[in-house]
Amino acid sequence: MSTATETIEDLVKTEYKYGFYTDVETESAPPGLSEETIRMISRKKSEPEWLTEWRLKAYRHWITLSEPTWQKAHHEKIDYQAICYFSQPKPKKDAPKSLDEVDPKLLETYEKLGIPLRERGRLAGVAVDAIFDSVSVGTTFRKQLAEKGVIFCSFTEAVHEHPELVKKYLGSVVPYTDNYYAALNSAVFTDGSFCYIPKGVRCPMELSTYFRINAANTGQFERTLIIADEGAQVSYLEGCTAPMRDENQLHAAVVELVALDRGEIKYSTVQNWYPGDEKGVGGIYNFVTKRGLCKGRHSKITWTQVETGSAITWKYPSCILLGDHSVGEFYSVAVTNNYQQADTGTKMVHIGKNTRSTIISKGISAGHGQNSYRGLVKIHKSAANARNFSQCDSMLIGSQCGAHTFPYIEVKNTSASVEHEASTSKIGEDQIFYCNARGIATQDAVNMIVNGFCKEVFKELPMEFAVEAQKLLGVSLEGSVG
Amino acid sequence: MNHQPILEIKNLSAGVEGKQILKGVSLTIYPGQVHAVMGPNGSGKSTLAAVLAGRDGYDITGGEVLYNGKDLLDLDPEERAREGLFLAFQYPVEIPGVNSTYFLKAAYNEIRKHRGEPELDAIDFLALVKDKMKLLELKEDLLKRSVNEGFSGGEKKRAEIFQMAVLEPKLAILDETDSGLDIDALKVVSQGVNALKRPDNAQLVITHYQRLLNFIVPDFVHVLVDGYIVKTGGKELALELEAKGYDWILKRETAKV
Ligand SMILES: Nc1ncnc2c1ncn2[C@@H]1O[C@H](COP(=O)(O)OP(=O)(O)OP(=O)(O)O)[C@@H](O)[C@H]1O
Ligand SMILES: [Mg+2]
Numbered sequence: 001m002s003t004a005t006e007t008i009e010d011l012v013k014t015e016y017k018y019g020f021y022t023d024v025e026t027e028s029a030p031p032g033l034s035e036e037t038i039r040m041i042s043r044k045k046s047e048p049e050w051l052t053e054w055r056l057k058a059y060r061h062w063i064t065l066s067e068p069t070w071q072k073a074h075h076e077k078i079d080y081q082a083i084c085y086f087s088q089p090k091p092k093k094d095a096p097k098s099l100d101e102v103d104p105k106l107l108e109t110y111e112k113l114g115i116p117l118r119e120r121g122r123l124a125g126v127a128v129d130a131i132f133d134s135v136s137v138g139t140t141f142r143k144q145l146a147e148k149g150v151i152f153c154s155f156t157e158a159v160h161e162h163p164e165l166v167k168k169y170l171g172s173v174v175p176y177t178d179n180y181y182a183a184l185n186s187a188v189f190t191d192g193s194f195c196y197i198p199k200g201v202r203c204p205m206e207l208s209t210y211f212r213i214n215a216a217n218t219g220q221f222e223r224t225l226i227i228a229d230e231g232a233q234v235s236y237l238e239g240c241t242a243p244m245r246d247e248n249q250l251h252a253a254v255v256e257l258v259a260l261d262r263g264e265i266k267y268s269t270v271q272n273w274y275p276g277d278e279k280g281v282g283g284i285y286n287f288v289t290k291r292g293l294c295k296g297r298h299s300k301i302t303w304t305q306v307e308t309g310s311a312i313t314w315k316y317p318s319c320i321l322l323g324d325h326s327v328g329e330f331y332s333v334a335v336t337n338n339y340q341q342a343d344t345g346t347k348m349v350h351i352g353k354n355t356r357s358t359i360i361s362k363g364i365s366a367g368h369g370q371n372s373y374r375g376l377v378k379i380h381k382s383a384a385n386a387r388n389f390s391q392c393d394s395m396l397i398g399s400q401c402g403a404h405t406f407p408y409i410e411v412k413n414t415s416a417s418v419e420h421e422a423s424t425s426k427i428g429e430d431q432i433f434y435c436n437a438r439g440i441a442t443q444d445a446v447n448m449i450v451n452g453f454c455k456e457v458f459k460e461l462p463m464e465f466a467v468e469a470q471k472l473l474g475v476s477l478e479g480s481v482g
Numbered sequence: 483m484n485h486q487p488i489l490e491i492k493n494l495s496a497g498v499e500g501k502q503i504l505k506g507v508s509l510t511i512y513p514g515q516v517h518a519v520m521g522p523n524g525s526g527k528s529t530l531a532a533v534l535a536g537r538d539g540y541d542i543t544g545g546e547v548l549y550n551g552k553d554l555l556d557l558d559p560e561e562r563a564r565e566g567l568f569l570a571f572q573y574p575v576e577i578p579g580v581n582s583t584y585f586l587k588a589a590y591n592e593i594r595k596h597r598g599e600p601e602l603d604a605i606d607f608l609a610l611v612k613d614k615m616k617l618l619e620l621k622e623d624l625l626k627r628s629v630n631e632g633f634s635g636g637e638k639k640r641a642e643i644f645q646m647a648v649l650e651p652k653l654a655i656l657d658e659t660d661s662g663l664d665i666d667a668l669k670v671v672s673q674g675v676n677a678l679k680r681p682d683n684a685q686l687v688i689t690h691y692q693r694l695l696n697f698i699v700p701d702f703v704h705v706l707v708d709g710y711i712v713k714t715g716g717k718e719l720a721l722e723l724e725a726k727g728y729d730w731i732l733k734r735e736t737a738k739v
Contacts, residue, residue, distance in 0.1 A: 452579025
């Protein structure tokens with residue numbers, strides 16, 4: 001009886017492959033947070049006055065707040081004065097002007113992570129912005145994108161080259177007053193990706209940002225801002241990894257999306273931060289605020305996430321459906337293993353008429369992992385004929401893990417329709433033995449079953465990354481036969 | 483018979499959670515043969531099948547099993563399957579989300595890999611499957627669905643034999659494949675099983691009913707009672723059991739001791 005379960009549990013204990021550390025000379029600020037730290041960051045980045053002031057306002061607000069405790073995740077108190085808020089690979093002479101001048105050690109790091117940045121080895125048809133600790137080390141395919149008028153660059157560059165866009169949209173979806181971590185991020189964010197798709201343009205390739213935490217005792221606070229102007233379309237993907245360390249590291253990002261009339265943004269995440277070891281030591285605290293504003297009529301925002309890493313994941317990619325006929329979608333796979341904890345879900349806030357939202361959440365718990373879905377569907381009085389469909393499925397592997405579902409529904413308009421379905425299943429010994437008896441080894445059987453369980457979500461990922469995500473789960477690709 | 487047996491069970495004892503279920507079972511199956519195992523509920527028939535297929539959680543307390551001359555009990559269940567052992571389950575398991583054809587293709591290719599043969603791609607596999615579907619008059623939509631999910635009892639059993647037809651095992655163990663099948667289905671499935679019979683393979687058929695043995699004619703019938711094979715005979719033994727039940731054997735066996 002127990003033996004079969006143990007083998008299943010052993011099998012999901014696959015090792016973290018991205019735990020290496022790159023030995024590059026870095027320039028780091030001393031740990032600690034004060035107005036001076038923020039001024040220093042702002043100075044380092046030669047920021048305009050208005051941004052420094054915005055950061056300081058956020059900081060002054062943050063110090064009045066206390067850490068939230070409502071989420072179903074437990075962690076040691078974070079000492080915010082012990083964190084280093086700025087770390088960057090030491091520039092060789094001047095800042096690299098093109099990717100060819102980037103430190104080869106950094107290029108190698110991304111190569112090792114499967115994200116080639118060199119001219120020849122680039123991912124076909126995917127533009128990548130690579131963020132190493134606090135700063136962007138390079139963005140590929142910029143020329144090709146610029147021809148279409150697409151702006152894709154690091155946040156720092158955007159501040160200098162497109163200040164009017166940044167000023168207009170920064171904090172417009174996630175104000176610095178939003179929550180504890182959003183306030184902290186607004187005060188200390190160091191870099192991130194910026195992306196603007198002009199009117200009527202369909203972005204000619206996938207855009208992606210690859211986040212890498214390298215330095216020890218460093219927090220990563222990046223900020224991503226994506227704007228799809230009228231009729232524009234873009235698909236964007238972020239990936240994340242970090243070295244294996246015994247202490248926990250904080251990652252508190254903010255992502256803001258804005259879609260104008262008929263604008264469409266598809267935002268996909270493959271989150272594989274270091275999850276800690278099998279005893280629960282170390283790992284990333286992934287406390288992220290992601291929100292999209294469907295500002296225009298018929299606009300659409302789709303969040304797809306595959307969350308396999310981090311010691312604690314705490315994020316709710318949300319959609320504010322302001323424009324009439326706008327559409328919000330959330331597709332999520334969250335895996336918790338060993339002592340990982342995930343409290344994730346979404347908020348769909350229906351304000352416009354005929355707005356629609358879909359939520360598909362798949363939680364997989366193994367080992368001692370705890371997986372919570374927390375979601376809010378809110379239909380405002382103005383949202384006539386709003387529709388929502390939610391489906392939250394949990395799968396348990398072994399008997400020491402847990403799955404929890406907290407769906408909140410608030411409906412203020414009687415013409416709305418809200419549907420919620422939920423299920424919990426367990427990978428049984430019977431299923432594993434049945435596969436074994438057909439020549440399929442236990443690892444492959446688990447992969448097959450988990451993959452089958454997540455199928456609806458993987459379908460939503462861009463092709464190139466669907467495969468990566470499936471591999472990430474240790475899942476063999478399920479063919480389209482039959 | 484002068485060639486090697488496919489299966490040689492020698493004085494096998496096995497139990498679960500401290501409870502002794504098989505108490506010294508011996509049985510030898512040669513290529514080309516069909517053996518039937520009958521016996522009352524709870525006598526250990528499914529346990530025997532499970533131990534042969536390599537299910538976890540059973541303690542082997544005595545005896546040995548040779549499969550093509552090799553120690554069977556030493557192999558993992560998936561290795562046994564790849565070596566051509568097939569168990570048609572009494573209760574086939576549902577696997578939601580996993581497409582039936584995909585599952586079967588994975589199973590088929592595991593066997594091919596094991597033999598050092600190239601894997602079949604989706605198109606070639608589909609052609610093979612179409613052929614076997616006719617044999618079992620299997621509805622095509624079943625293969626588009628998840629493994630056994632929502633299949634009726636009879637559909638599940640038919641699907642098991644369909645898998646057997648595709649995988650072409652050396653030794654097939656059918657655990658009560660007949661229960662849950664209506665008369666017409668029973669005929670189709672039995673014909674399927676018979677069509678798969680070859681001089682170099684063998685079948686071990688577990689059943690409660692003589693009726694099945696009218697279609698799948700066994701060379702030997704073994705009666706398993708309380709963990710022992712208490713009697714072995716030809717196909718007429720099944721008829722006798724049908725007429726008289728198990729009591730008369732039990733009485734005679736106890737009288738003998
Ligand atoms: N996991 C288990 N724990 C405890 N007892 C078990 C377990 N598995 C089987 N048994 C017992 O072993 C005995 C033999 O079971 P088995 O399923 O082999 O019988 P069977 O001959 O196949 O019966 P049937 O004709 O009803 O299918 C039964 O008494 C059963 O309750
Ligand atoms: Mg049985």
